[in-house]
Amino acid sequence: xxxxxxxxxxxxxxxxxxxxxxxxxxxxxxxxxxxxxxxxxxxxxxxxxxxxxxxxxxxxxxxxxxxxxxxxxxxxxxxxxxxxxxxxxxxxxxxxxxxxxxxxxxxxxxxxxxxxxxxxxxxxxxxxxxxxxxxxxxxxxxxxxxxxxxxxxxxxxxxxxxxxxxxxxxxxxxxxxxxxxxxxxxxxxxxxxxxxxxxxxxxxxxxxxxxxxxxxxxxxxxxxxxxxxxxxxxxxxxxxxxxxxxxxxxxxxxxxxxxxxxxxxxxxxxxxxxxxxxxxxxxxxxxxxxxxxxxxxxxxxxxxxxxxxxxxxxxxxxxxxxxxxxxxxxxxxxxxxxxxxxxxxxxx
Amino acid sequence: xxxxxxxxxxxxxxxxxxxxxxxxxxxxxxxxxxxxxxxxxxxxxxxxxxxxxxxxxxxxxxxxxxxxxxxxxxxxxxxxxxxxxxxxxxxxxxxxxxxxxxxxxxxxxxxxxxxxxxxxxxxxxxxxxxxxxxxxxxxxxxxxxxxxxxxxxxxxxxxxxxxxxxxxxxxxxxxxxxxxxxxxxxxxxxxxxxxxxxxxxxxxxxxxxxxxxxxxxxxxxxxxxxxxxxxxxxxxxxxxxxxxxxxxxxxxxxxxxxxxxxxxxxxxxxxxxxxxxxxxxxxxxxxxxxxxxxxxxxx
Numbered sequence: 001x002x003x004x005x006x007x008x009x010x011x012x013x014x015x016x017x018x019x020x021x022x023x024x025x026x027x028x029x030x031x032x033x034x035x036x037x038x039x040x041x042x043x044x045x046x047x048x049x050x051x052x053x054x055x056x057x058x059x060x061x062x063x064x065x066x067x068x069x070x071x072x073x074x075x076x077x078x079x080x081x082x083x084x085x086x087x088x089x090x091x092x093x094x095x096x097x098x099x100x101x102x103x104x105x106x107x108x109x110x111x112x113x114x115x116x117x118x119x120x121x122x123x124x125x126x127x128x129x130x131x132x133x134x135x136x137x138x139x140x141x142x143x144x145x146x147x148x149x150x151x152x153x154x155x156x157x158x159x160x161x162x163x164x165x166x167x168x169x170x171x172x173x174x175x176x177x178x179x180x181x182x183x184x185x186x187x188x189x190x191x192x193x194x195x196x197x198x199x200x201x202x203x204x205x206x207x208x209x210x211x212x213x214x215x216x217x218x219x220x221x222x223x224x225x226x227x228x229x230x231x232x233x234x235x236x237x238x239x240x241x242x243x244x245x246x247x248x249x250x251x252x253x254x255x256x257x258x259x260x261x262x263x264x265x266x267x268x269x270x271x272x273x274x275x276x277x278x279x280x281x282x283x284x285x286x287x288x289x290x291x292x293x294x295x296x297x298x299x300x301x302x303x304x305x306x307x308x309x310x311x312x313x314x315x316x317x318x319x320x321x322x323x324x325x326x327x328x329x330x331x332x333x334x335x336x337x338x339x340x341x342x343x344x345x346x347x348x
Numbered sequence: 349x350x351x352x353x354x355x356x357x358x359x360x361x362x363x364x365x366x367x368x369x370x371x372x373x374x375x376x377x378x379x380x381x382x383x384x385x386x387x388x389x390x391x392x393x394x395x396x397x398x399x400x401x402x403x404x405x406x407x408x409x410x411x412x413x414x415x416x417x418x419x420x421x422x423x424x425x426x427x428x429x430x431x432x433x434x435x436x437x438x439x440x441x442x443x444x445x446x447x448x449x450x451x452x453x454x455x456x457x458x459x460x461x462x463x464x465x466x467x468x469x470x471x472x473x474x475x476x477x478x479x480x481x482x483x484x485x486x487x488x489x490x491x492x493x494x495x496x497x498x499x500x501x502x503x504x505x506x507x508x509x510x511x512x513x514x515x516x517x518x519x520x521x522x523x524x525x526x527x528x529x530x531x532x533x534x535x536x537x538x539x540x541x542x543x544x545x546x547x548x549x550x551x552x553x554x555x556x557x558x559x560x561x562x563x564x565x566x567x568x569x570x571x572x573x574x575x576x577x578x579x580x581x582x583x584x585x586x587x588x589x590x591x592x593x594x595x596x597x598x599x600x601x602x603x604x605x606x607x608x609x610x611x612x613x614x615x616x617x618x619x620x621x622x623x624x625x626x627x628x629x630x631x632x633x634x635x636x637x638x639x640x641x642x643x644x645x646x647x
Contacts, residue, residue, distance in 0.1 A: 079436075144573045145570070145574075156614035319447040322443035325439065325443060333430040
């Protein structure tokens, strides 16, 4: 019985991804592009060379962070659309701590940047949790509103008070001691990918093996039953929103330490919302998110090659992302489509 | 000056009111309206496409309504037929609307920022222009303002004074009981989300081809989420949605007014979102949606 469920947990997301790629291929076909060539270019670009694979991993790193952040909140049935904003907060605070010379070894400086980004993102998440617990505000809307507020406010900060010299709205360059070392020279791939994998494993252990992890799952499963069992639902909501925001904030800090080296206004390529798709495709499993983050990372990276060689817009990856969210959440629909295939086989 | 301010409140409220009114219908039928953003954006897009290919803003408006309806119906199929989590469906559609309109924009107009200029709605209430004060406020308003107010009144009448409205509210409160007395629950839910899509689609069309004459990437800019807050604040009553929409429109107008005073634009742009947040926190604490939202008749 359990095995059968596991299989089902795998089939729905895989088929959903397949369906999303198929629908996108159809859109390409209808708009006069050849989808087979397009997918060939994507996969060759993203996986065909060492640079390609490295760049796919660079793209995957923030997506795995945001996927984990979204998943942790969702375990307690909270929809944290604020991952995008929390990522910005973590990136800004991390980038600022990275510009200060503390006269400490680089390992300590790196840790300081990471921890400050985490705490900043965590507090941004905690604020949403507090609004939910104290005022009963729907977190979907409060997170969207805070996203707009945070993105505008950080953009204000690096356009006026914190602006570095030059035409772009960005903060001062971080010190070399605050940057994550590269894994391979001439690539943007840094320790970030290793950090995010470690975080994913830690979260897996946290959810499966600790009391708090169990309480989060219990609240997610049935709020009233959890309350009756003596779990303080309010505390659980606050904690899971803090944790979710902290992971997103760490993702932002790692991004500035690896790729941007400073805070740039509007730097996120919708990583926060991409995380929703990553978590969906992984069926909210922490280790699965590493894989699904890589899948979307390679699609995003491959789409860049696509843009160089053809006129197909990169936005079609965002369409795939959105369709995955929808299809994974509709297992009844997937089953129905699969049944049609089955019946055809039986008739034959 | 004051008349100019009131005039911009009215014109900026229109899409908010229309979308919130749509949300009222959807929630009253028991379907959460978090997909409003996608219906607004998609309506804005299809309206522009309609106007672009036919050269007629009138057809554009209908294309906008139709575009919103398609998304509303899709939300309905996901939530009613496939019992999908309504929040996820709404969010998925919002993501899909941003992604697909940006993609289609590049395919149609070869530009990812904005469309070309298209024919926009030119029908204004200019016959009022000779009346003092009233003329200053209303003469430049679109005919859609009148339609919006009329739709709110009609919407209130339909929801609270007709058998159809009674049954829709019954379905929204308790789908199981409604089903057991022989009401076709699915029918009312589908009608609710389709009306929601049509109204938000009209709101979207207003944004793209009435207040402007083109489609701009992600031009709904969170108004769909603000409309959800307006619908809650209105206690799911069309008349209150009209009033609450005007209140939010006032803050959007304030935003434009302040831009003339050299305040950094990033700070000004935060105003409507901060207000929405405050309203959600302070204003709507004791408002509960109909009891059957998210429930199915055969649970």
